[in-house]
Amino acid sequence: MATTIKDIARQAGVSTATVSKVLNRKDPFISEETREKIWSLVKELDYTPNSIARSLITRSSRVIGIIVPDILNAYFTELVRACDLAARERGYSTILCNSDSDPEKETSHLTFLASHGVDGIVLAASDLIPDAGLLQRLGIPLVSMDREVPDLDCLAARIDTDYETGAYLSASHLIGNGHRRIAFVSGNPLASNTRIRRAGFERAHREAGLPVDQDLIECGAFNHRFGLMATRTLLDRTRFTAMCCMSDMLAMGATVALRERGLNVPEDCAVMGFDNIYIAPLLVRPLSTIERRITEAGQLAIGAMIDFLDDPTRPRRTVLMEPTVILRETT
Amino acid sequence: MATTIKDIARQAGVSTATVSKVLNRKDPFISEETREKIWSLVKELDYTPNSIARSLITRSSRVIGIIVPDILNAYFTELVRACDLAARERGYSTILCNSDSDPEKETSHLTFLASHGVDGIVLAASDLIPDAGLLQRLGIPLVSMDREVPDLDCLAARIDTDYETGAYLSASHLIGNGHRRIAFVSGNPLASNTRIRRAGFERAHREAGLPVDQDLIECGAFNHRFGLMATRTLLDRTRFTAMCCMSDMLAMGATVALRERGLNVPEDCAVMGFDNIYIAPLLVRPLSTIERRITEAGQLAIGAMIDFLDDPTRPRRTVLMEPTVILRETT
DNA sequence: CTCATGCAGGTAAACGTTTACCTATCCATC
DNA sequence: GATGGATAGGTAAACGTTTACCTGCATGAG
Numbered sequence: 001m002a003t004t005i006k007d008i009a010r011q012a013g014v015s016t017a018t019v020s021k022v023l024n025r026k027d028p029f030i031s032e033e034t035r036e037k038i039w040s041l042v043k044e045l046d047y048t049p050n051s052i053a054r055s056l057i058t059r060s061s062r063v064i065g066i067i068v069p070d071i072l073n074a075y076f077t078e079l080v081r082a083c084d085l086a087a088r089e090r091g092y093s094t095i096l097c098n099s100d101s102d103p104e105k106e107t108s109h110l111t112f113l114a115s116h117g118v119d120g121i122v123l124a125a126s127d128l129i130p131d132a133g134l135l136q137r138l139g140i141p142l143v144s145m146d147r148e149v150p151d152l153d154c155l156a157a158r159i160d161t162d163y164e165t166g167a168y169l170s171a172s173h174l175i176g177n178g179h180r181r182i183a184f185v186s187g188n189p190l191a192s193n194t195r196i197r198r199a200g201f202e203r204a205h206r207e208a209g210l211p212v213d214q215d216l217i218e219c220g221a222f223n224h225r226f227g228l229m230a231t232r233t234l235l236d237r238t239r240f241t242a243m244c245c246m247s248d249m250l251a252m253g254a255t256v257a258l259r260e261r262g263l264n265v266p267e268d269c270a271v272m273g274f275d276n277i278y279i280a281p282l283l284v285r286p287l288s289t290i291e292r293r294i295t296e297a298g299q300l301a302i303g304a305m306i307d308f309l310d311d312p313t314r315p316r317r318t319v320l321m322e323p324t325v326i327l328r329e330t331t
Numbered sequence: 332m333a334t335t336i337k338d339i340a341r342q343a344g345v346s347t348a349t350v351s352k353v354l355n356r357k358d359p360f361i362s363e364e365t366r367e368k369i370w371s372l373v374k375e376l377d378y379t380p381n382s383i384a385r386s387l388i389t390r391s392s393r394v395i396g397i398i399v400p401d402i403l404n405a406y407f408t409e410l411v412r413a414c415d416l417a418a419r420e421r422g423y424s425t426i427l428c429n430s431d432s433d434p435e436k437e438t439s440h441l442t443f444l445a446s447h448g449v450d451g452i453v454l455a456a457s458d459l460i461p462d463a464g465l466l467q468r469l470g471i472p473l474v475s476m477d478r479e480v481p482d483l484d485c486l487a488a489r490i491d492t493d494y495e496t497g498a499y500l501s502a503s504h505l506i507g508n509g510h511r512r513i514a515f516v517s518g519n520p521l522a523s524n525t526r527i528r529r530a531g532f533e534r535a536h537r538e539a540g541l542p543v544d545q546d547l548i549e550c551g552a553f554n555h556r557f558g559l560m561a562t563r564t565l566l567d568r569t570r571f572t573a574m575c576c577m578s579d580m581l582a583m584g585a586t587v588a589l590r591e592r593g594l595n596v597p598e599d600c601a602v603m604g605f606d607n608i609y610i611a612p613l614l615v616r617p618l619s620t621i622e623r624r625i626t627e628a629g630q631l632a633i634g635a636m637i638d639f640l641d642d643p644t645r646p647r648r649t650v651l652m653e654p655t656v657i658l659r660e661t662t
Numbered sequence: 663c664t665c666a667t668g669c670a671g672g673t674a675a676a677c678g679t680t681t682a683c684c685t686a687t688c689c690a691t692c
Numbered sequence: 693g694a695t696g697g698a699t700a701g702g703t704a705a706a707c708g709t710t711t712a713c714c715t716g717c718a719t720g721a722g
Contacts, residue, residue, distance in 0.1 A: 017672060049446060058710070116424075360700050365700080675712090686702095
């Protein structure tokens with residue numbers, strides 16, 4: 001049986017209220033003597049407060065839930081780690097949930113997090129449109145990252161990336177290198193984070209006076225499996241000399257598909273990624289990509305969340321992070 | 332304010348005990364009528380039980396904590412995902428903690444998990460020797476994975492990989508290909524999961540009648556940064572035609588270091604990895620490696636954990652998973 | 663001497679559940 | 693008419709905290 005506040009109180013000859021006050025450094029009207037006695041008992045009996053009981057009464061757990069669509073995507077791994085580190089620095093912990101881009105799983109994660117009393121939830125980039133009614137009912141502070149969410153009262157912040165510019169930069173770089181037929185591979189075609197990227201891709205073409213051939217476009221998911229399949233489909237369907245992949249995982253899959261067909265990167269086909277995940281430079285052909293500063297994004301998300309928890313009245317933050325080009329050897 | 336069991340009870344005109352019994356399908360002596368009324372109120376009021384209150388009294392949260400040393404290592408990403416999926420299938424959730432191979436962080440995670448009432452903790456491969464006293468005091472069921480832990484009462488299972496054979500296979504494959512000077516790169520030299528691998532590496536040499544040059548050995552950590560540094564050190568110090576890396580992340584770092592010096596893989600230097608992480612085939616030179624069946628390992632861990640929670644008296648399980656060779660293009 | 667104030671600490675309710683045990687009614691049986 | 697066992701449900705304590713409010717006591721001012 002773990003030691004409780006009662007054990008401490010009994011052995012110190014005081015009430016549990018006094019112990020609680022000392023532990024939480026809440027009340028100035030406790031003698032130095034009592035304080036010391038309590039702290040030494042805490043050490044001696046190896047007391048750790050029961051967070052469950054505490055959050056039951058305080059209605060705050062100092063835990064933040066994070067929902068990502070695909071933890072295997074190194075982008076999210078980095079993001080989650082950054083969030084966790086940032087949270088820990090501010091005395092919070094995180095609970096990670098992986099939705100596999102499945103709406104049902106996401107809903108069940110949401111209720112799980114709610115019933116476990118998390119103080120806030122970070123919803124990271126996903127194709128899914130969350131259940132607005134559910135979010136409203138839960139009323140848990142939310143931070144959205146690169147994601148469409150309804151504009152609810154509990155929306156603490158929205159952290160987005162300027163996908164339009166990112167995709168524009170990616171396509172412009174390839175066009176600048178003389179490419180005229182560039183494939184575009186991205187996530188769910190219905191989701192805004194793909195539609196917006198596509199707009200940037202098309203703007204780059206428009207400004208260069210180039211047409212956009214619809215045959216060069218494949219949208220479905222952001223993982224490497226889709227990158228592989230989409231590239232095979234594209235190779236079967238048409239010809240191109242470069243690929244604009246809207247995630248590094250897509251680019252990895254694409255590169256594999258190109259090799260499969262005996263095409264060299266970048267000689268026969270250039271490949272641009274998106275995200276600058278930490279393994280991008282480690283792929284033996286290091287990947288040219290769009291840098292997104294994942295760590296900073298995670299810190300921003302958590303920071304915004306906690307600021308909101310501290311003071312829900314402060315103005316909502318909307319951050320639009322500017323991506324930059326990183327050139328390596330695939331282009 | 333979220334609906335509670337009291338709201339349901341009041342509106343149904345019954346006591347909270349009755350509601351609780353119905354919700355938990357615990358008592359047969361409740362009329363069909365009352366049952367239906369309660370369930371319909373649950374739907375109508377959108378009631379979700381407060382897990383915090385529940386676990387306070389039941390002393391069980393149906394949550395399992397997982398502690399990994401480095402979530403950025405794709406091996407652990409896969410492992411964590413596998414654990415999470417397996418847990419979810421059995422009605423459990425997981426909380427992920429990343430220790431960064433830092434003993435203090437690990438301790439703080441342990442007490443965090445304890446104070447949040449997790450039902451069990453999975454301790455995944457790490458150089459660290461956990462604080463036996465702490466684990467003993469916490470008394471939380473533990474599953475160790477590829478890791479040295481004291482033999483406590485609460486140790487539910489130990490899932491290990493036959494590192495000796497794995498390293499032996501890796502070295503033997505390279506020796507079989509005619510290599511005579513093979514570098515060995517692994518994690519913390521003091522930890523068993525490196526010592527054992529080294530034994531396998533040396534056995535392969537012994538059986539082939541080859542000496543092991545200590546200059547070819549670099550041990551420190553399992554991440555790609557160490558792979559990069561160690562390979563640079565090795566290249567400065569001596570000559571070799573192949574590398575036995577004891578994790579895929581190490582191999583990725585090593586390959587980058589080799590390229591840096593203008594060496595081609597595998598022509599100038601062959602590289603073997605270890606783990607078969609999902610990105611191994613995606614590196615543009617797909618990585619030959621030792622397969623470890625990460626998913627299965629995760630499932631085993633969680634399965635063992637839950638079996639133990641269900642019935643703590645059942646005999647402890649010790650699984651020794653046999654690794655196999657996967658040949659790709661780096662060797 | 664009274665009264666206010668500062669200090670040190672205690673009391674008990676509350677958070678939302680679960681659960682051991684109690685009660686009341688009904689009906690059949692001896 | 694007493695006994696007993698289903699059946700249906702209620703009572704209240706308990707889990708480990710926190711916290712609003714209360715109680716004494718000492719001190720100093722008026």
